[in-house]
Amino acid sequence: MKVTLESSDGQVFTVDKEVAELSVIIKEMLVIEQANQDHPIPLLNVGAVELAKVIEYCEHHRNDPTIDDDEDYDSRKKPIEMDDWDKQFTIVNKEMMFELILAANSMQVKPLLHLGCRYAADIVKRMSPTEIRDLFQIDDDFTPEEQDKIEWEKQWTKL
Amino acid sequence: MVTSSTTTRKGLPAEVWLLVAEYLNHKDLLHCVLVGKEWHAMLFMNLWRSVNVIDFDYESIPPELHPFGIGRILNRREDYNKMFRANASHIRHLTVASIWSLKNLGPDCTNLLELHHLPCLWSRYHWENSQGYDQYRDLDRQLRERGTSILVELIGRNPRLKKVRLQLPDYYSPLAIVDALSTRKGLKSIRLKGSVEYDGDWSSFPPNVTSTVLQRIVLNCKQIKCLSVDGNIRESFHNRKAQGDGEGEGERDEEPMAGPSELESLNLCSTYPHDSVDMTAILPHVPKLGVLGLPCAMMPNQFDEMAQVLIERKCCPMLHSITLKSYSLKVPGVINFLLNAVPQLRDLRLIKCLGFRASVLKPVVDRHTKTLQSIRIVIPDMDPHPDDVPEAVSLLSPLSKIGSVDVSERVVYWQRRAGHQG
Numbered sequence: 001m002k003v004t005l006e007s008s009d010g011q012v013f014t015v016d017k018e019v020a021e022l023s024v025i026i027k028e029m030l031v032i033e034q035a036n037q038d039h040p041i042p043l044l045n046v047g048a049v050e051l052a053k054v055i056e057y058c059e060h061h062r063n064d065p066t067i068d069d070d071e072d073y074d075s076r077k078k079p080i081e082m083d084d085w086d087k088q089f090t091i092v093n094k095e096m097m098f099e100l101i102l103a104a105n106s107m108q109v110k111p112l113l114h115l116g117c118r119y120a121a122d123i124v125k126r127m128s129p130t131e132i133r134d135l136f137q138i139d140d141d142f143t144p145e146e147q148d149k150i151e152w153e154k155q156w157t158k159l
Numbered sequence: 160m161v162t163s164s165t166t167t168r169k170g171l172p173a174e175v176w177l178l179v180a181e182y183l184n185h186k187d188l189l190h191c192v193l194v195g196k197e198w199h200a201m202l203f204m205n206l207w208r209s210v211n212v213i214d215f216d217y218e219s220i221p222p223e224l225h226p227f228g229i230g231r232i233l234n235r236r237e238d239y240n241k242m243f244r245a246n247a248s249h250i251r252h253l254t255v256a257s258i259w260s261l262k263n264l265g266p267d268c269t270n271l272l273e274l275h276h277l278p279c280l281w282s283r284y285h286w287e288n289s290q291g292y293d294q295y296r297d298l299d300r301q302l303r304e305r306g307t308s309i310l311v312e313l314i315g316r317n318p319r320l321k322k323v324r325l326q327l328p329d330y331y332s333p334l335a336i337v338d339a340l341s342t343r344k345g346l347k348s349i350r351l352k353g354s355v356e357y358d359g360d361w362s363s364f365p366p367n368v369t370s371t372v373l374q375r376i377v378l379n380c381k382q383i384k385c386l387s388v389d390g391n392i393r394e395s396f397h398n399r400k401a402q403g404d405g406e407g408e409g410e411r412d413e414e415p416m417a418g419p420s421e422l423e424s425l426n427l428c429s430t431y432p433h434d435s436v437d438m439t440a441i442l443p444h445v446p447k448l449g450v451l452g453l454p455c456a457m458m459p460n461q462f463d464e465m466a467q468v469l470i471e472r473k474c475c476p477m478l479h480s481i482t483l484k485s486y487s488l489k490v491p492g493v494i495n496f497l498l499n500a501v502p503q504l505r506d507l508r509l510i511k512c513l514g515f516r517a518s519v520l521k522p523v524v525d526r527h528t529k530t531l532q533s534i535r536i537v538i539p540d541m542d543p544h545p546d547d548v549p550e551a552v553s554l555l556s557p558l559s560k561i562g563s564v565d566v567s568e569r570v571v572y573w574q575r576r577a578g579h580q581g
Binding site: 098101102105113114117118120121122124125126127128129132133136138139140141142146150153154156157 | 170171172174175178179180181182183185187189190191192193194195196197198199203206207210238239242243
């Protein structure tokens with residue numbers, strides 16, 4: 001069975017139902033709108049480029065066992081296996097990856113979201129606060145007093 | 160085609176950053192919270208995800224020299240209490256040593272996934288000639304009297320607990336604590352540390368409740384996959400008068416959970432069966448058991464009874480891994496057990512067993528050659544026999560055709576090579 005999806009800029013994609021159902025949001029929509037499947041499902045936050053990429057990911061992972069989120073709350077320390085295909089998939093520029101993370105978040109494609117978060121974590125890792133500020137264009141808005149307080153709080157977090 | 164790239168560079172929503180934080184270690188997170196107010200507000204709580212407070216007993220070391228920052232805690236206890244309480248709700252993985260620290264967590268500590276209470280010697284804490292020692296000792300006594308209830312309440316407040324490691328003889332009432340644990344339906348792994356006891360007259364000691372503890376966990380916590388009891392557990396080890404203080408001992412209604420037990424791994428290697436543990440009462444209730452570490456030095460008749468239960472009732476068909484620790488292999492029954500009671504033997508570990516001879520074990524290896532995947536032999540360091548290592552090597556060398564044999568000082572280890580099945 002096929003499902004049609006419409007990106008925010010009006011492009012329509014047709015995919016297998018089981019592929020689309022990797023998105024928790026679409027899965028829930030399909031349950032609610034069972035009788036009414038003639039018109040495409042609108043995805044207001046996802047552009048065509050990102051949607052194409054998300055679908056590419058879902059096509060590849062269509063047969064993966066689903067992750068029970070509660071069950072694995074703490075097993076994220078041991079991240080989901082990343083195969084060669086995933087590694088190839090994440091070779092994109094940062095902007096694209098952040099867009100993909102947003103798309104995965106709004107569509108709730110859990111494995112892709114985790115893959116993206118791992119990518120983002122790898123970027124942030126080993127960066128100094130200044131470097132992170134530069135990367136994300138954030139201002140250092142701490143007052144000196146706040147800075148002191150943070151230093152004080154910090155010392156208790158690793159005993 | 161229009162895309163919105165570069166517009167949302169810093170625009171990942173907070174819930175996504177929280178997921179990202181899961182992949183960052185403590186040091187990376189420290190950098191992140193220093194980025195700016197927004198990031199600080201968003202990520203600060205993640206610094207408290209995993210907390211180790213190792214406030215051990217280091218007698219006579221001045222507080223400022225204590226390792227792990229405990230001296231700092233003791234010098235600035237008020238600050239520490241405040242921070243601990245304020246952030247207790249963020250803690251998911253907690254390692255603490257003292258009851259005192261457990262108490263300081265306060266009522267907000269409700270999100271624990273993992274609780275590890277180290278063997279704590281804190282009651283013996285004293286700094287000679289130190290100010291405040293009397294005060295400390297009073298606090299110590301008061302807390303220890305309330306130790307059971309502090310721990311029971313903490314367990315009761317944390318519905319998502321998955322793993323616990325506890326040192327039981329330090330508390331007043333192990334059974335009350337086990338009962339509290341059995342209300343946590345998400346628990347997957349329990350490790351309890353009892354006391355290591357050797358043969359001797361223990362009649363003047365508090366009653367041994369190891370078997371009761373085991374049975375209660377097996378019958379009431381059916382979802383547990385991994386259970387380890389290291390050493391015998393005694394009721395009220397420190398203070399016998401506390402008996403009866405504990406909640407619901409003795410008169411407790413047994414209400415076994417429905418369905419079979421999920422237990423896959425049971426390790427009893429430092430418990431002493433002639434004192435308390437009755438394997439025949441446990442094995443029939445654990446159909447999924449795969450890994451079994453047998454209690455130390457079981458009597459020959461207990462060994463035979465256990466083998467009989469396994470053979471006649473076929474109650475643990477998946478049993479595949481056996482660990483024997485500090486056994487004398489000369490005891491009749493041990494070899495028989497290995498030959499007949501575990502038809503699918505895959506992993507065999509003989510830890511510091513006496514009377515180890517290749518000729519004794521050869522029939523076992525021959526019988527299970529098809530299924531065996533690994534054999535580990537650790538030679539005892541006390542009472543060694545000069546031939547032990549050569550004997551172990553000669554036992555395992557015929558298997559070197561289908562696997563690799565490693566010999567290092569006192570450990571001889573064989574593992575089947577991939578692709579050499581049967």
